[in-house]
Amino acid sequence: MNEQTIPYKIYLEEDEIPKQWYNLRADMQNKPAPLLDPETMQPMSAEKLRTVFCEELVQQELDDTTPYFDIPVEIRDFYKMYRPSPLTRAYYLEKALGTPAKIYYKFEGGNTSGSHKLNSAIAQAYYAKKQGLRGVTTETGAGQWGTALSMACAYFDLDCRVYMVKVSYEQKPFRREVMRVYGASVTPSPSETTAVGRKILEKHPGTGGSLGCAISEAVEAATSMEGYRYVLGSVLTQVMLHQSIIGLETKAALDKYGIKPDIIIGCAGGGSNLGGLIAPFMGEKLRGEADYRFIAVEPASCPSLTRGRFVYDYCDTGAVCPLAKMYTLGSNFIPAGTHAGGLRYHGMSPVLSQLYHDGLMEARAVEQTSVFEAAQLFARTEGTLPAPESSHAIRAAIDEALKCKETGEEKTIVFGLTGTGYFDMFAYQRYNDGEMVDYLPNDEELSRGFEGLPIFDS
Amino acid sequence: MNEQTIPYKIYLEEDEIPKQWYNLRADMQNKPAPLLDPETMQPMSAEKLRTVFCEELVQQELDDTTPYFDIPVEIRDFYKMYRPSPLTRAYYLEKALGTPAKIYYKFEGGNTSGSHKLNSAIAQAYYAKKQGLRGVTTETGAGQWGTALSMACAYFDLDCRVYMVKVSYEQKPFRREVMRVYGASVTPSPSETTAVGRKILEKHPGTGGSLGCAISEAVEAATSMEGYRYVLGSVLTQVMLHQSIIGLETKAALDKYGIKPDIIIGCAGGGSNLGGLIAPFMGEKLRGEADYRFIAVEPASCPSLTRGRFVYDYCDTGAVCPLAKMYTLGSNFIPAGTHAGGLRYHGMSPVLSQLYHDGLMEARAVEQTSVFEAAQLFARTEGTLPAPESSHAIRAAIDEALKCKETGEEKTIVFGLTGTGYFDMFAYQRYNDGEMVDYLPNDEELSRGFEGLPIFDS
Numbered sequence: 007m008n009e010q011t012i013p014y015k016i017y018l019e020e021d022e023i024p025k026q027w028y029n030l031r032a033d034m035q036n037k038p039a040p041l042l043d044p045e046t047m048q049p050m051s052a053e054k055l056r057t058v059f060c061e062e063l064v065q066q067e068l069d070d071t072t073p074y075f076d077i078p079v080e081i082r083d084f085y086k087m088y089r090p091s092p093l094t095r096a097y098y099l100e101k102a103l104g105t106p107a108k109i110y111y112k113f114e115g116g117n118t119s120g121s122h123k124l125n126s127a128i129a130q131a132y133y134a135k136k137q138g139l140r141g142v143t144t145e146t147g148a149g150q151w152g153t154a155l156s157m158a159c160a161y162f163d164l165d166c167r168v169y170m171v172k173v174s175y176e177q178k179p180f181r182r183e184v185m186r187v188y189g190a191s192v193t194p195s196p197s198e199t200t201a202v203g204r205k206i207l208e209k210h211p212g213t214g215g216s217l218g219c220a221i222s223e224a225v226e227a228a229t230s231m232e233g234y235r236y237v238l239g240s241v242l243t244q245v246m247l248h249q250s251i252i253g254l255e256t257k258a259a260l261d262k263y264g265i266k267p268d269i270i271i272g273c274a275g276g277g278s279n280l281g282g283l284i285a286p287f288m289g290e291k292l293r294g295e296a297d298y299r300f301i302a303v304e305p306a307s308c309p310s311l312t313r314g315r316f317v318y319d320y321c322d323t324g325a326v327c328p329l330a331k332m333y334t335l336g337s338n339f340i341p342a343g344t345h346a347g348g349l350r351y352h353g354m355s356p357v358l359s360q361l362y363h364d365g366l367m368e369a370r371a372v373e374q375t376s377v378f379e380a381a382q383l384f385a386r387t388e389g390t391l392p393a394p395e396s397s398h399a400i401r402a403a404i405d406e407a408l409k410c411k412e413t414g415e416e417k418t419i420v421f422g423l424t425g426t427g428y429f430d431m432f433a434y435q436r437y438n439d440g441e442m443v444d445y446l447p448n449d450e451e452l453s454r455g456f457e458g459l460p461i462f463d464s
Numbered sequence: 465m466n467e468q469t470i471p472y473k474i475y476l477e478e479d480e481i482p483k484q485w486y487n488l489r490a491d492m493q494n495k496p497a498p499l500l501d502p503e504t505m506q507p508m509s510a511e512k513l514r515t516v517f518c519e520e521l522v523q524q525e526l527d528d529t530t531p532y533f534d535i536p537v538e539i540r541d542f543y544k545m546y547r548p549s550p551l552t553r554a555y556y557l558e559k560a561l562g563t564p565a566k567i568y569y570k571f572e573g574g575n576t577s578g579s580h581k582l583n584s585a586i587a588q589a590y591y592a593k594k595q596g597l598r599g600v601t602t603e604t605g606a607g608q609w610g611t612a613l614s615m616a617c618a619y620f621d622l623d624c625r626v627y628m629v630k631v632s633y634e635q636k637p638f639r640r641e642v643m644r645v646y647g648a649s650v651t652p653s654p655s656e657t658t659a660v661g662r663k664i665l666e667k668h669p670g671t672g673g674s675l676g677c678a679i680s681e682a683v684e685a686a687t688s689m690e691g692y693r694y695v696l697g698s699v700l701t702q703v704m705l706h707q708s709i710i711g712l713e714t715k716a717a718l719d720k721y722g723i724k725p726d727i728i729i730g731c732a733g734g735g736s737n738l739g740g741l742i743a744p745f746m747g748e749k750l751r752g753e754a755d756y757r758f759i760a761v762e763p764a765s766c767p768s769l770t771r772g773r774f775v776y777d778y779c780d781t782g783a784v785c786p787l788a789k790m791y792t793l794g795s796n797f798i799p800a801g802t803h804a805g806g807l808r809y810h811g812m813s814p815v816l817s818q819l820y821h822d823g824l825m826e827a828r829a830v831e832q833t834s835v836f837e838a839a840q841l842f843a844r845t846e847g848t849l850p851a852p853e854s855s856h857a858i859r860a861a862i863d864e865a866l867k868c869k870e871t872g873e874e875k876t877i878v879f880g881l882t883g884t885g886y887f888d889m890f891a892y893q894r895y896n897d898g899e900m901v902d903y904l905p906n907d908e909e910l911s912r913g914f915e916g917l918p919i920f921d922s
Binding site: 013015017019020074086087116120160187316383385387388389390391426429431438 | 471472473475477478479545546556574575576578615618619637641642644645647742840843844845846847848849878884886887889890892893896899
């Protein structure tokens, strides 16, 4: 098809929003290892998972054979409020780089939560409501997940209690206010409101917290209140299932114009946006129908894939959650206060970990100053001011496009622009004031992440 | 057409973005009165306007007979980055209200500036670049216009100097940072950097400023530097011309589904978004082809249409700008520090003023607490967190929909959702903390706005 006919933004029609989520595990030969019960170190039973998670979500979490799950009509109705999201051709960025590469980005920031997180939040809130619960608890890092869950809970009239990583809570006071507009209550973590929070504060007084800590607190809160369950915005396979809508829409939009990507890039914190974006493409690769390069981009300050170990570890710092076999820096690792709060997690989705381990996906770590340089170039050329998390993917996309400039190759690059940076202006301010520094953990700091943990890989 | 077939969001195709702006004045029998030179009190000459404004913009400002202006391809290229904007059916709000009314909103907040302001910013930056200028100066209230102009200037590589109303500068520190990301410099107004700023500070020490003050400073800065011109985000007729793209797209989307609105509602500060939204519909009304009700909604704290006088007045507090015949509270009126910074302007577009005076449009004033109540209901039902300015229109749309609930009428209501409130969380915080109060100027305060001014109406 003639390139001139490709619009800047490729929108699908409302009736082209996918009606099913895709479960990548169904096509994996090496399935991700099962979650383990922290008390028995045996595979978690559905029954026990149900004490923490909603029933239908437990089913989705454990099912690694069903390839497609129907999206309930109530969730599809909500999706219509902000989906389909546009797939945009980065004509202006390409021009600024002088690259022959063709760059596309799937923009998930066009809703008030400012990111892709809403895709799973609405699903989890729906199943909680369906089960007749009073409310849910959760953690949030940068705040996108908490905002998304607040919006979803407001829609279904559920109580929403958010534990927010303290460093983000302080850097992003307005995030808290957005959650309040949607009726949620927000507590900085670690807090004195839970036993695990008090324990962490005793051990690390003055800590800025981490996603791992906040998860422990939210789980404790959920299991100690009647009619509540815990919901999680990343890492879990159910979340990646819901996020497959990103990849399915991306593929439908590319197919519409007969475009076949060479490289697909996403930032990786817990892994859900990347997993969702690549899912249908990885499925084709696993089934031998097509080949693509996949690149996971993580912060150099929290490099779980590139410097972590592929072992069983707790999903949370407090060791109250199940253990997952994943690339991890150790659940005792407390990452430096980098501005990409949403990527400050010690582990990585078990599905993505397995794919990476099997050589089906690449990974690279990038430093935050180079990430903000890419973010600012993107903002000035493409208009949209990106989230620091998403800008990790922009960095890698630009680097790949610049390689094409050297070699003259006209590769097609697709990356996930997961969100906007409107609540990250403190970070941009530091960058533009020349006050941003890069944090690189040394080997000793990394090894401390595993202190006192049981280490085993099967 | 069956209602079921109307999607939640009506998107136009990229090639349906209008290729011409519509100049409503061409269809007006009673043309808006000419701008007057503050030195001679005679109609401003094009020559003199060119010392302040870009050449082609002066031409657009003065032309009240040409109905359509071609949109240059460079501007249309930029429009593709964030247009066409969606026209959304507020199904969820309707349901929450239990109204038989059908509510649609045109959402202009889906770009990083967060509002419709970008539509004119890119046009004004383009004409400045075309004229070979080094840069432009401007004022900004809530910050949307300054952000929009920063983005536009970054795109065309122009220097951008913004005078920001001090009360907004302090309430919205992150807005300044967004402008910096796009390379602009931002000064709180009134400032010591201009003669007029120093004079205002002397007369009103500790003032939070106003759009009128900031305009005076920006004009002084532009005219005292080589290669600079002043650009304005509202009030002027050229701005309303550029904003007609909102109404043209809205009409095209409605026509696609055979929808004829009964009531069209917009918030009104300087009047450009409202003027742009209603332009093609008002054109039909003026030509006798159709009839609609139009409602301008303004803050009760700054009620230029509902409590002002239709006389000649300065466009700025410092009396350096031309005089316009408009509804005004007097250019010496300093509005209370309400949170809708973008609506804190003493006057109103001369075009809208004339239409209102001729009985072609209604106006109403609303109090900010009732505006935030409407904003929060809208956020929780429709997802998007609205700007306080836009929420004035939401308030009126809800009120009209509730009237329909009483009478059982199935009216079709269209309103302009001009922007998002992501940088207004301080205001939401005050509202949710119960600390927001309503400001109603008494008659004495209103009369002070005209103190020392020449008052005449022709």
